[in-house]
Amino acid sequence: MPHSDQLAPHMRVRDIHKRFGHFTALGGVSLDIAEGELVCLLGPSGCGKTTLLRCIAGLEQQDGGSLHIGERDISRLPPQARDYGILFQSYALFPNLTVEQNIAYGLAGNGREQARARVAEMLELVGLAGSEKKFPGQLSGGQQQRVALARALAPSPSLLLLDEPMSALDARVREHLCTELRQLQKRLGITTLMVTHNQDEAMLMADRIAVMNQGRVEQYGTPREIYRQPATPFVAEFVGQGNWLPFESRSQGHARVGALDLRLPESAGTAASGRLFCRPEAIAINPAEQQDNRFRAQVREITFLGNRCRMSFELEQLPGHPLLAELDPESLPRLGSPEIWVALPSRSLQVFA
16 A cells, blocks of 8 residues: 555544543554554553544543544544444354344344345455354354454444454464455455554554554554664564663764673664664674674574574673574574574664663
């Protein structure tokens, strides 16, 4: 899809505040969501992501701020007037109604034949054609999720809200349905906001991710930006694996970490002390001699992860501070001795004050 900066916002969230007693659930959240974009709210339990989704849905009333879909101010509208479809974590299907009746529940204003045609269209869309007369109890978890999705899409809403939609599914089904849901969302072009605590789901599905912590958005960007250029230590630690090296002094583009002298990237800023951050896959194993930040290391443990391996090691000049590297399993035979050389390329280091 075009970059979101090139598209007019379809959903505008402005300075949303919400308190529960003395607890601040949302401390001033603002987001723009472009038309046709899929945005993930990602964060740990209690960070405010579900509260924000419920405020957008009208299931909670924010204490301050505004919400717009297009030019409509929906900040104080009841849920039924906000023009969205929602898929809950529990699916919330009526067990005593058939699949057809569940999907048609939100089509009460349509004629019977029109509703039946729409239900058939939705079931075809989600790959469950012919299941009209079944009851939810006769379906697998993945099939129930598809029915709930069909019900959310049936009224043709301008916004789709997804509240942890994959959390009740096992890993293999979850990955498959993530891919299917993303393809369907792209095909329909429906603006979508999804809540998840699972970073793999967010990375797989989202155009942009809002990483939330303690009621605020710490970073809002593409999956690549979130992973490659985390804006805060929290984002760096929450998304993916990472290595941290504290430094207490620096000079002329170098930082001192214990007995190590590390060359810094040109974008390192001017902080006199702080922490260096490096992704495991950025560490080079047995690099060429001209590679910067090259040190002798001791291998401590190697974990086989299928298509990659994770290696724990310590630098000879920094004992007692284990680091992680990720490498291709084909590289393992070449390691030989537990004593190796590693490089922490300066371009891969990020400085946090």
